Amino acid sequence: MKQIKYISPRTKEEALEVLQQEKDRACIVAGCSNVLPNLKDKKIAPQILVDITTLESLKGIFKKEGKILLGPLTTINELISSKIILEEYPVLTQAAREFADPIVRNTATVGGNLVTASPAADLAVPLLSLDAIVKIESLGDKREVNLINFFTAPGETILNSHELVVGIEFKQSDINKNGCFMKIGQRKAMAISIATLAVNLDWKENTINQIRIAAGSVAPTPLRLTGVEEFLKNKKLNQELIEEAVIKVSKEVNPISDIRASEGYRRYISGILFKRAIERLAN
Amino acid sequence: MEKEQYDFIGQPLEIKNIGKVTGKELYSSDINIPGQLYAVILRSPHAHAEIKKVDYSEAVKVGAVCIGPQDVPEIIYNERIVSIPEKTYRDRTVLPKEKVRHKGEALVACAAETEEKAWAALQKIKIEWGKQWKPLLTLEKALSDDAPPIYDWVYLGEEKLKVKNNIACERNIEVGDVEEGFREADIVIEKTFHTQRVYHMQFETKSAVCVPEADGGITVWTTSQGIHNVRILLGNIFNLPLSKINIKRITLGGSFGSSIQMNSITPICVALALKAKKPVKLVSSREDDFYDHAKYPLKTILKVGVKKDGTFTAAHCRVWVEIGGHNIQAYPYLGCVAGWFASLYKWKNIKYEGTAVYTNKVPTCAMQGYGNPQINFAVESMIDILAEELKMDPINLRLKNYVGKGDEFWGQGPTVRSIIRSCGVEEMLLEGAKLAQWEKRVPHYQKKEVIRKGMGVARGFHTSGTGGPNPGEVIDYSGATIKINEDGSVDVLTALMDLGGGTWDALAKIVAEVLKVPFEKIGIYNGIDTRSTVFDVNTHATRGVYCGGGAVKFVAEKVKEILLNYAATLFKDLPENLVLSCNKELGQAIIYPREIPENYKTIGEIAEYAHTTSWGTLAYTSTLRQKNCPPCFITHFVEVEVNTRTGEVKIPRVVIMGDSGTIINPNLWEGQIIGAFSRGLGFGLLEETDYHPEDGSLRCKGLVTDYKIPTTLEMPKIEDIIVRSAHTYEPTGPFGAKGIGEAALSSVGPAIANAIYNAIGIRFYELPITPEKILKSLQEKEENLRKRRGE
């Protein structure tokens, strides 16, 4: 068996330097709940593990100027117990509560979930419907990407091997306050999602001002259903409209058949999840 | 039978064996021997292929010890030797000699100083494959005329048999005249049912450690439900006298039947150790384990004739089972399926035809019920179908026809027949109906909600052991050595395994009850091996308490006799004038002359006296064959909520009635029933091992990521799981006890299916009933309705 080197940088800068030098040879590790299974499965073969879990600057949930900043090392359990997330961004709390089990939630991080870029990444979906932005740094450079543009293919993102996710940011707003997350799996816990769906809704006097719909496990990447969003914008919310939208959701998702569910079921169930979510938000 | 007053039986158990909760318990994979090598297995990438040449010379060069097909003994055996030899089919060697018959079949094994080295060596093995066939994965394909033969011949006992059409074995039984019976019937219904292959998913994967001893013998620790059978088999395969083989009894991390047979890795580990002349340790990964065993599936075509008043006139039951690449125990399986079928209801005339067929899939074996949950699904679904046709309450139809007290019972198949002496069926159906509020049940056509509630009932049973008045095709006896130690505490030496259900606790209680020695002074949990014990066949067939418990009770009574006889010499009295009782304050059993309790001696004092005067040890060894295998009955009342939008099924409440005669450990008994319900949920709604149609691989790849069993979240809340016991006493059982383990699973599947029917009016003939299947059926039903309305 090949030896793997392990580095635990003391500062973010040090981490960025290592990444700059090692590029593809390095693999960042946070909660390790994807990295370890992947190593065992031989899906990845890094030469150096760069452990970022000691970097305090990447931890925590911060409120500033009408925005929220999540450190990428925020664990799922920290999300669940955050009061501000529950009050201002309930869609995220709901998703976190359905994530894995309490043990995994103690180590798994938000950053790890996004960078893994699984089509079934459960936090990507609420973060998409919160219209989150990903903050990225590399040695001497910074950039920000809207989460919509972050995922490129199953397991792939726009992130380069020398880059580090340093934050996830989203706005404090009416629409972000009114959100709902739905998940369906083969069983109620510890199951890879068959379909997930998140809706954030801003509406007044029955008219939809703005709506964001995100879905997981129903396309090569977690995605926003912008077609349905467009269709619903400025419309009066009623049962008929919902039924129409349900059909559109089923059409806009782009799932595959696999061992967990068929394509048809995923399309259909996405519509149902949407219906459940919008009905809950509208009531 | 009046109720006896017990000191220990029937009391909730305080767990004394705390090794499991503290993590101190040792399992096979915890055993480490200085200087041991670690073994790994190369498994076949093909499902059906000829092995031309196995070359491991490069692996040997890097320091590994290897065995391949060329190294293992020629002995052809069946790894399950619970049946008598004449009825045992044999088709396998330690490693396959000519061809592999399922993907993942063990082919070569390497051992080295570390697991890493062993893995590295494994990469260097070269295999030359000959002819390859497309895997036969279904009954139909395997039975078709142009199917390649998976075996050319096999053995039945000493007889060499040609295999035709991949049929592994058949079993046909006829009682009475079914054709005549069907003519007498007012209604005849025939339906086809399927139950799927599920994986055992026991916590502990199969492991073995083998030490070659200086005298040429071996010591083995291995995952097993019966250590003596492992010893007999290893003796046969490796041509060693049994006195040179010692199998250690070690705790099992669950099994569900997957270690009734000697596990396939055990002789591989032994062969490696003998070749290496060093201790070898072999631990299966989960993937190894997935490719090693699965539950027998079943296809059933069931035809039943019934009169208008609900009396059955005939039943014709045809079953097929595709067994995978080896025949582990399909012949007795077919017999048992016949037995379960015939002993559920008084069909009057019976025709049974059973066929087991080889396929290129993982070999199947017993799993909690040995065909019982499979055939029960067909029969108990059919009873509801008939009841609806007859416009009868399903409970009444069951009450009218069930096989109960005084009736002949086939237990373990047609060769093991006995008369039922205890039966709580009626009590369970009627009391259960009250608890479940059966009378409030509404027919499905009155339900229109999105989430539709339903309730279903199903009943079943299992035998307690495999004994009959005459020994049949199944070997069944157990035994023990029991000795009163020098301080009055007691050692129980039995080979009987505890699969995690608390069998040892139950046995300790039985001994405590006979000898009146406090439960905590009974030593039973460790330090046992084949050398120190007499034979016990296996912990299977729900026989632990009834057969194993029966045997220790028998031996404990002999020890009691010896004790009283010896005490009589001390008291200068007759043994029959002495009273043995438990003094809880002293924490001791005491003996006193009748009517003079103040003159007591503790058995600690008596044993010590026997010791210091060199009288000897108060001990006895013997075996016992139970001459019965009484049915333990079960009844499930299941409530469901079917979400008609998503097809999801929720179980908000369940009432489970059990009949185990006297219950030795009430809390563990309940645990068995609730645990079995959870497994039944998986069987009914969730689990299936799917195969890739092209290469015969498991679609879940042997990973739990894509093989889901239910969690506690799928279960009803604790307060909504209502478990009650019938008030029965089994005259042939130890203190009136029967079994529970497998019975508890038998009717979960059909109870759920019947409840789903009651909720949405759709009958499912195939398990598992997944949300996708429900949704599809609902849509089809809608469509048909629309068509009928001419829309």
Ligand SMILES: Cc1cc2nc3c(=O)[nH]c(=O)nc-3n(C[C@H](O)[C@H](O)[C@H](O)COP(=O)(O)OP(=O)(O)OC[C@H]3O[C@@H](n4cnc5c(N)ncnc54)[C@H](O)[C@@H]3O)c2cc1C
């Ligand atoms: C038993 C189990 C259950 C699970 N259940 C779920 C579930 O219900 N829902 C779900 O969505 N997922 C689930 N997962 C997957 C996994 O837990 C999540 O994806 C988790 O969020 C990953 O976070 P981590 O911190 O463990 O990531 P790691 O494994 O440490 O890293 C994952 C990837 O992200 C990269 N990475 C991590 N942090 C950064 C960073 N700051 N910048 C750049 N790259 C980074 C790593 O290099 C690696 O490629 C489960 C996993 C297991 C083992």
